[in-house]
Amino acid sequence: MLLNDAEIVTLRNGLTSREREQRVGRNVAAAVGAYLLLCFLVPLVLPEGAVPELSGRANALDYASQESWGNLNHGDDAKLGHDQPSRGTFAWSELNPFWGFVYAFGDLNCHQKHERSWEINGNQMPVCTRDIGIFLGLFIGAALFGLRGLNRWTVRDTFLSVFPDEKIETLYLKDRRMVAMLLVIGIGLVPMGIDGFTQLLTGYESTNPVRVVTGLFSGLVIGWWFSAALCARAAFFEEDATRVSLPANARLMMK
Numbered sequence: 001m002l003l004n005d006a007e008i009v010t011l012r013n014g015l016t017s018r019e020r021e022q023r024v025g026r027n028v029a030a031a032v033g034a035y036l037l038l039c040f041l042v043p044l045v046l047p048e049g050a051v052p053e054l055s056g057r058a059n060a061l062d063y064a065s066q067e068s069w070g071n072l073n074h075g076d077d078a079k080l081g082h083d084q085p086s087r088g089t090f091a092w093s094e095l096n097p098f099w100g101f102v103y104a105f106g107d108l109n110c111h112q113k114h115e116r117s118w119e120i121n122g123n124q125m126p127v128c129t130r131d132i133g134i135f136l137g138l139f140i141g142a143a144l145f146g147l148r149g150l151n152r153w154t155v156r157d158t159f160l161s162v163f164p165d166e167k168i169e170t171l172y173l174k175d176r177r178m179v180a181m182l183l184v185i186g187i188g189l190v191p192m193g194i195d196g197f198t199q200l201l202t203g204y205e206s207t208n209p210v211r212v213v214t215g216l217f218s219g220l221v222i223g224w225w226f227s228a229a230l231c232a233r234a235a236f237f238e239e240d241a242t243r244v245s246l247p248a249n250a251r252l253m254m255k
Contacts, residue, residue, distance in 0.1 A: 018149075020151065020231060020236075021149045021150060021231050022147075023146075024145070024230045025142050025227050028146075028226065028230075029138075029143040029223075032135055032142065032223070033139045035102070035105070035135065036132070036135040036136060038102045039102065039126050039135070040120060040125070042102045043119070043120040043121055043125055044120050046095075046099065046123050049122045050123055051090055051103070052089070052090055053082075053087045054084075054090060054113070055111075055114055056069075056070045056080075056107060056110075056112045056113075057069075057081070060107075061104070061107050063091060063103070063107050063112075064092065064093050064107070065091045066089055066091050070090075070107075071090070071091070072084060073086075092104050092107060106125075106131075107126075109127070110126070110127040111128065112124070112126075112128065113128060116129060116130065116208065129209075129212050129215070130192070130211040130214070130215040131215065132212060132215065133211060134215040134216070134218055134219035135219060136212075136219060137188075137218060138219040138220070138222060138223035139219075140216075140220050141222065141224035141225075141226075141227065142223040145223075145231075146227065148161070149162050151232060151233055151236055152232070152244055152245075153234050153241065153244045153252055155225070156181050157177060157232075157252075158228040159228040160177055160181060162224065169247045169248040172246060172248040172250040184221060187217070188217045188218050188221030188222070189217075189221060191217055191218075192214035192217065192218040195210060195211070195214045
């Protein structure tokens with residue numbers, strides 16, 4: 001990776017600059033936050049009732065056109081889909097390109113089940129409540145890293161840099177950094193996994209508030225980790241591990 005003049009000066013002077021970490025956190029948060037905002041804005045500005053109750057499949061384009069899979073009659077008792085014509089058909093390709101993209105992205109990435117989604121202005125939102133929570137969490141996680149994160153060469157140490165150094169000195173003294181990172185990620189992901197798989201494998205039906213909260217914690221650790229992964233670069237230390245400042249005066253060891 002090529003360094004710009006400011007980054008080279010920073011390295012030569014032995015200073016710590018957070019400009020890149022701030023930029024990464026800000027950009028990731030801005031991208032996610034913009035889409036999240038549009039998820040609320042687009043159904044608000046569309047004519048009332050323009051988006052009926054939907055029920056599609058995740059990782060598939062079900063509502064691209066009037067002839068798409070989602071607009072067929074699958075029966076109200078179908079495991080996937082429902083009787084869409086009785087509720088009104090929908091095709092995001094018929095919207096203006098900007099609004100259409102918002103619903104197309106939701107169509108591809110979310111099942112868009114109406115009973116697990118909110119409505120605004122009589123229009124179903126582009127993604128379900130779980131995804132709303134995930135996007136909100138991604139925004140918070142990226143913003144958190146942008147505020148506190150530091151490039152410390154490895155993804156593990158860069159991820160943990162969000163915590164005050166004095167609070168994690170024990171982790172470095174006992175070399176429990178990888179365990180700590182996995183534990184934090186697990187705390188964020190496990191509640192959503194339990195809620196989702198219990199719903200899938202049993203007769204349990206979650207609620208929208210629970211979906212939002214579990215999605216939020218999951219998105220938070222994903223946004224945090226993703227931002228750390230983008231910032232963890234050895235090149236900014238001129239490939240010299242001794243230049244990395246870690247809690248408890250720990251040093252990276254090259255294996």
